[in-house]
Amino acid sequence: MSTGDETIGTDKGQDDAYMLDRRRVAQILYAVDTNDKAELANLMEPLHAADIADLLEQVNAYDRARLIRLYDREFDGEILSELDEAIREEVIAILNPQVLAEAVRDLDSDDVVDLLEDLEEPQQEAILDALEDSDRVAIEQSLSYPENSAGRLMQREVVMAPEHWTVGQAIDFMRERSDLPAQFYHVVMVSPRLHPVGNVTLGRIMSARREVPLTDLREETFQVIPADQDEEDVAYAFNQYHLISAPVVDDEGRLVGVITIDDAMAVLDEEHEEDILRLAGVGEGSLSDRVIDTTKRRFPWLAVNLVTAVLASMVISMFEDTIARFVALAVLMPIVASMGGNAGTQSLTVAVRALATRDLTGSNVWRVIRREVLVGLVNGLIFAVVMGCVGLLWFGSPQLGAVIGVAMVINLVVAGLAGTVVPVMLEKMNVDPALASGAFVTTVTDIVGFFAFLGLAGLVLL
Amino acid sequence: MSTGDETIGTDKGQDDAYMLDRRRVAQILYAVDTNDKAELANLMEPLHAADIADLLEQVNAYDRARLIRLYDREFDGEILSELDEAIREEVIAILNPQVLAEAVRDLDSDDVVDLLEDLEEPQQEAILDALEDSDRVAIEQSLSYPENSAGRLMQREVVMAPEHWTVGQAIDFMRERSDLPAQFYHVVMVSPRLHPVGNVTLGRIMSARREVPLTDLREETFQVIPADQDEEDVAYAFNQYHLISAPVVDDEGRLVGVITIDDAMAVLDEEHEEDILRLAGVGEGSLSDRVIDTTKRRFPWLAVNLVTAVLASMVISMFEDTIARFVALAVLMPIVASMGGNAGTQSLTVAVRALATRDLTGSNVWRVIRREVLVGLVNGLIFAVVMGCVGLLWFGSPQLGAVIGVAMVINLVVAGLAGTVVPVMLEKMNVDPALASGAFVTTVTDIVGFFAFLGLAGLVLL
The missing domain is CATH 1.10.357.20 (SLC41 divalent cation transporters, integral membrane domain)
Incomplete structure (x- = not known):
């Protein structure tokens, strides 16, 4: 059933799909026991950061510390983003400061914000210090929005175009820019005063003739999210209106960022989790708490x-x-x-x-x-x-x-x-x-x- | 806080964001009372299909029937997709058969599948009869996959390219085709035997030079979903690996469709809902059940x-x-x-x-x-x-x-x-x-x- 082409090291059987492979966990712990750095790197290489985070959460604190020290410079910033809060603080304390600085520098700004939110003051400072000045300013700006707001969830890089542009102009503009975000799905059309007025998907731009005006291709459903809106409402809007991405605006309605569905999905997942646990009289927290x-x-x-x-x-x-x-x-x-x-x-x-x-x-x-x-x-x-x-x-x-x-x-x-x-x-x-x-x-x-x-x-x- | 540009008629206040506006509901019911077809169409026009579905769920059965009869030909197929199962059967029974046929014909094939799954045999037949032969065959094929499987969730239209193509070849290919799907985010690279080997985002294709090989731009994270995998596992994979879309393969590992994150998000939402209700000893069902x-x-x-x-x-x-x-x-x-x-x-x-x-x-x-x-x-x-x-x-x-x-x-x-x-x-x-x-x-x-x-x-x- 597996094609052999994908490489993520999780079990794909129908019953335990995406469960961490127990044999691999045992091999990894054995490599740690024998202090075999090359073998550890080798075993970890095919794992997705999210799976490595799960692995770190599931082993005991002693194995975790030894594993992290042996893994050393291979440690990727994304693993930190995926870790549970309780374990994350522990891991940051274990990490060599230089490795930590390197790991964080590779992250997108919205992931760094997500990471910083839950940390204690001294750990926050240590991470902020590791960043370049421009990144640091951007992140401090994001942190100025209220907790759990759209402003914290959004990414600041937006691909926008004046509303009167044609498909050809938009394509030429995008192909000339070297700093397009890694993941984007829409071009946001804006008025001269930077108010978002519509979305056009990249797929539609790809399949339209060059002289077609962008406004002819605008998506029927278009939602603008205020930056101070609660993230729970943002997730609701994405789910209700089947949004893929939505522009975020400030108090004056000016475009300041964009939220994509993957972030909204993560929020939806968290909110549900919270509701289930609250209904049972259990506060937030995780399996790895003390x-x-x-x-x-x-x-x-x-x-x-x-x-x-x-x-x-x-x-x-x-x-x-x-x-x-x-x-x-x-x-x-x-x-x-x-x-x-x-x-x-x-x-x-x-x-x-x-x-x-x-x-x-x-x-x-x-x-x-x-x-x-x-x-x-x-x-x-x-x-x-x-x-x-x-x-x-x-x-x-x-x-x-x-x-x-x-x-x-x-x-x-x-x-x-x-x-x-x-x-x-x-x-x-x-x-x-x-x-x-x-x-x-x-x-x-x-x-x-x-x-x-x-x-x-x-x-x-x- | 609202920009005035978006038009969905829901309340955007911080407390009741995206709540159906009570005044509008009252106006709509008044238009139904006074049999004012033009005013009804006018009031409903700015509403998203998902909001109209919510409205139909929230009014009582008598108002619902009158509203649907007065709304008549304006009734859009998407409203059906958004309705709760119990109400959906009721609405289909009320709808004029011609209006129903028209409404269903406008839907994407995966939405029709979703609609048919939960219906009784005679209603299923009525809807299948309304479709063109080619659509009917496609939908019957989708229905041949097990319930709640990736095969039912996927859309069959995939944009694919041989793995040895360059950016320029992919762009030319896409710009020449007139039948690209409305929503797509990746080009799936396939081997000569149609096995998916990687994903390239449209954004990366947009920003790369024409002579760059597609393989240089492949996404780091790539998951292939077996068509018979349970949709719950699909949703988990999307959430765990932050996927935006993933190719679906048959038993021989050949590409048969693609699942996008919005569908995975809907499944995640349903599964959570189910878990919450099961933990409380309440089976599936909705507020509008008898x-x-x-x-x-x-x-x-x-x-x-x-x-x-x-x-x-x-x-x-x-x-x-x-x-x-x-x-x-x-x-x-x-x-x-x-x-x-x-x-x-x-x-x-x-x-x-x-x-x-x-x-x-x-x-x-x-x-x-x-x-x-x-x-x-x-x-x-x-x-x-x-x-x-x-x-x-x-x-x-x-x-x-x-x-x-x-x-x-x-x-x-x-x-x-x-x-x-x-x-x-x-x-x-x-x-x-x-x-x-x-x-x-x-x-x-x-x-x-x-x-x-x-x-x-x-x-x-x-």
């Missing part, structure tokens, strides 16, 4: 959960007398709470995603809430019957079966309602719904679940 | 959860006598289970993501498991102290405080262990860890939590 950092990051969510769990316990303690007389209630009550929690998580995840993709708006919020409540009602009724039977068969009490059934319906309806209303309200209050919805919704379903079940039991069974 | 479909999709996960909750209840019922004597146990036991469930979800989410991004492999799995267990231990110890105090202060029993503290440590350690081992094992067994991990891990933490807490209480308090 135990102490991971513990710190997981702690807050568990602490919030402890408070909500204690609140739920207080509800239970209101019914201690009832439980003392019917211990079966203690056996069954976690079922009601657990089902409510799960149904609530289902609803809130759908709502959080729909908010992120702009699919849940003022136009349909009431319809979505109604639907979630109805779904909770239907599923609640089904599980009420099931649990009613379980209650009856297990404990021989039709009243107990009825109580757990009714509590189930109540809790699943409330789960659907809270699972939608909570994220929508949080979004309105400018709190990230992915981060905070879970705690609120499970608090509601725990409290309602215990209260409905034990309260009804108190009324019916006593 | 109540009955949503209920069916949510039901299986809730049913699995009911079984695991009943298992946990059985553990509790083993300790009925203990609970009957110390009702405080019933009050406190959900706290231990809840903390374990949350810690387990944290660990499993990190593990599931790391598996998806190929960051968790044989090289580091033991180190990750050890880390998760240590994180569970440290957090467990902290919360053990907190809950020990709560137990003591609330119920005045140091023994009860000690029991809940020890149970907490045990359950958080088990949560870290199960949260990592379960997804890794599921992946090894080729079961999607995003889909199934949650149920297993919470079963473990529920059972261990109740057993540890109530069992210890039985030993210490009785």
Whole structure:
């Protein structure tokens, strides 16, 4: 299936496509063990910088340090760009300063910005010092835009042409310039005041006659990105409108740079990752973080959960007398709470995603809430019957079966309602719904679940 | 901030960037109410097909049908491509067959494939019948590749050149051809047997002298995609190696098509969405699905959860006598289970993501498991102290405080262990860890939590 022409040293089997080849990892570590510099360079040569970064992340800290020292001058700047933040700082500290300077000098300016953003002050300085003055100024300018903004994401090199030019003029202009960016896909047409007015793809320029005006070839979809726009919105625009590249403008609407789809794709990937981890109560971070950092990051969510769990316990303690007389209630009550929690998580995840993709708006919020409540009602009724039977068969009490059934319906309806209303309200209050919805919704379903079940039991069974 | 040059009718404010403008939605619905065809066409004209699709998804079914009938011949095929599956079938059923035929004829072949995949047989036939014979054959060929494979994702039009050509030959060739694809970024160099051997970007061709051989300009990173590779792996390769386009080859390694980054980005987006929803126990689907479909999709996960909750209840019922004597146990036991469930979800989410991004492999799995267990231990110890105090202060029993503290440590350690081992094992067994991990891990933490807490209480308090 592989053509033998491509050379990246990853496994191409259907199951583990693009997984780092374990044998090669073992060979590399063996070369490190035997201090065999030539063999190491040889084994690493076919690997893409992204794969080398993965390799460095996956081996332990001791092997990593030895590998980097042995690899020495072969170390490429792109590997740094691809590394996880935690490992990156470690690697920079290990690298010979001269190798580091060389590695960084080869990088594109937007990659250097990406690298610098996450570093501590002294490491930032060390890298900036290694750069030539002109590069340094350009990078400091980029860093003057807010974090996570289009201004930081863009590259500053843009190929532009006056809007009145023809294909021939554009081609001659490009073929005369020696400093075209390595990757570009569009020529941006600009007005005399440098406002971008349209995009023309290189493919169209290639296939049109020389006398055709550029404006005749302009792309139908054209988006201009303000430099201070959040990168999340930039990624959304690229995905929504299938953009390949988009011009970035300053406050006065003048062209200052261009963002290409590969950067937007990386942002989309990060934002999704962040959302998934936030929904699970895990902050940002990576597999290679230390135990102490991971513990710190997981702690807050568990602490919030402890408070909500204690609140739920207080509800239970209101019914201690009832439980003392019917211990079966203690056996069954976690079922009601657990089902409510799960149904609530289902609803809130759908709502959080729909908010992120702009699919849940003022136009349909009431319809979505109604639907979630109805779904909770239907599923609640089904599980009420099931649990009613379980209650009856297990404990021989039709009243107990009825109580757990009714509590189930109540809790699943409330789960659907809270699972939608909570994220929508949080979004309105400018709190990230992915981060905070879970705690609120499970608090509601725990409290309602215990209260409905034990309260009804108190009324019916006593 | 807006330049006034771009025309897409979405709100560009910082908070709601790219959100559909509510006023425009209201105006559109008013035009539908007053049956004002000209005004409707006028209001819709500046909207991108993706925004029109969002609009159709967000209004209710009655307005949607009226809008589509009034919009009539203006309806563009691209809107269909952008619609959610559920709504898409509904819209196709409403569309005048002639309008539908026209709309589909304008689409690129890969978009038609994307459209057909999800449709029922009779609707598929209706659309295929509307196509010209040559298009029909091409589309049926694409449909012969497995679902979700690179073969379905690729476009068949490729710009290729023999590997021995110069820049001048490539330019002359392209400028003579009238049927170049609308969007292309690379010229693929091929061997005489049509095996792709390298990529050259149009930008580099533009800026090189005519006599330079194409091979001198080849991109450093070059990936060849087998046509039967899963689209998820394709998206991973694009993201990992920062590809813009990649040639697709058949079993013999011959060039059959090309995949571009915008398609890979759409797949990445879908796969992430799927992972998020699966982790929450929600199947695929969209906000616009009917109540009955949503209920069916949510039901299986809730049913699995009911079984695991009943298992946990059985553990509790083993300790009925203990609970009957110390009702405080019933009050406190959900706290231990809840903390374990949350810690387990944290660990499993990190593990599931790391598996998806190929960051968790044989090289580091033991180190990750050890880390998760240590994180569970440290957090467990902290919360053990907190809950020990709560137990003591609330119920005045140091023994009860000690029991809940020890149970907490045990359950958080088990949560870290199960949260990592379960997804890794599921992946090894080729079961999607995003889909199934949650149920297993919470079963473990529920059972261990109740057993540890109530069992210890039985030993210490009785």
